[in-house]
Amino acid sequence: MANQPPILQPLQELGSFLTGFCDPTETKEGLWHTKLEDAIRIAQHKNSWFTRENVLFALHQWGNLLTKSNLENWMASYQIPVNGAPKTVAVIMAGNIPLVGLHDFLSVLVTGNKVLAKLSSNDEVLLPLIAEFLMEREPALSGQMAFTQEKLTGFDAVIATGSNNTGRYFEYYFGKYPSIIRKNRNSVAVLTGNETKAQLRALGIDIFTYFGLGCRSVSKIFVPKDYGFDVFFEAIYGFKDIINNHKYANNYDYNKAVYLMSEYKILDNNFLLLKEDTQYASPIGTLFYEFYDTITQLQERFREDRNQLQCIVANGCMGNCMDFGQTQRPNLGDYADGVDTVSFLLNLQAQQG
Known part of the structure; x- marks a missing residue:
């Protein structure tokens, strides 16, 4: 089996925490429950599209995804380098739905690269809290994560998500870097x-x-x-x-x-x-x-x-299709736009210079 990144254990703990938090039968107590409740309230105040119901739906889906078996299955087809040369990847995130940029964020981390995240003003509360949770479980991760609202500098590659208009902007400014640029779909x-x-x-x-x-x-x-x-x-x-x-x-x-x-x-x-x-x-x-x-x-x-x-x-009438009710429940290996983000990130480490 391919090497398993050390971040998988903190991610499992995050998944367990999110699952418990979203379970209406579980008692909500402790520092992290309080922090997440506060974050949900602030996120909704900043962006009224982020209702509590929708934030909990997103958190519940991530809780279901971040299990030992799901994470190992996700990583099974990749060879994660033990002593790779980490690259800094600028991730420019959309803010249309709660935690929409989390998959890119985690993809950078599991490949041993460093993430430089530029958050959307519409979704700038929840992800930093998750990063804080992961760093508490694994302090070494603090050297792999950074958030900025300033002009992006000091990066080796870009993953950017936006509209067709911002996509053209991204292509103009980041065209000389290895990149994944997503537009409207x-x-x-x-x-x-x-x-x-x-x-x-x-x-x-x-x-x-x-x-x-x-x-x-x-x-x-x-x-x-x-x-x-x-x-x-x-x-x-x-x-x-x-x-x-x-x-x-x-x-x-x-x-x-x-x-x-x-x-x-x-x-x-x-x-x-x-x-x-x-x-x-x-x-x-x-x-x-x-x-x-x-x-x-x-x-x-x-x-x-x-x-x-x-x-x-x-309903089975098309070749490559999804079942009803499943579009908002992607697996870890269901990459946006069909572009394998993890393979892209692993290839960066193979590129020297």
Whole structure:
């Protein structure tokens, strides 16, 4: 088996802590429980999209991922150097969903490199606390982690995540460095009309988790031409309370007003708008839909648009697809944009100079 990085034990302890913290039956006491409660409260104050429910969802997923077996399986196919030449990797993080940059952060650490993290102002509270937790478990890690809000200097490679506009900026400024630069991607679902209510209900998780702000959030559905939307609306009715979030409601109301004034045809269940549109990225409170003729044609389109897509959800009718309700539950080896971050980071150490 490949060498196991020493950070795996602190990560297991972090996973156990997060799992316990998110367990409603477990007594919440101790310094770290207090620190995390404070961090959640501050994070929500700074960014009202980071509701307690959404932060706990993210923490729970990480607790499930950071187990001994998951971490060892993740590392099993890599050869981690015992005495490698660590590189400093600047990680420019997005802030659209809680802890969205944690996977890149951990990928740098498990490969023995040093992370120089530039946090988004929308998500600048939770990750430093996790770093503090890990350093308490393994003080040597303090030399591998740094956070900055200043201009990035003294780095060997870059991992940057942002929009299409910021992606062009990143490519201009960091083009001479080894880099992974991520731009806008969206996730879609393909319906055939044969889905069960349970599957459509699970699709609601893919649509509404994090208010649809993640690249793994389903922003559009493809349906056959004779599709009846009543069964879909009935299945997702359990998510109706999302409209009680004032920011979501403001976006929903604004988009509804724009569509009505523009005389667009929309379907509406009072908490989600369905609009026929050829684009992939739908605004908050809106789900785009498009009719398709055949699955084969749809598969060809997705191949052509693969650089715009993150996840495809379907009931077995597509080749490379995910089950309903699973887009927000990636494994450690499910790399954003399909680019193996760990391999990229290990190759850096093989490059001298």
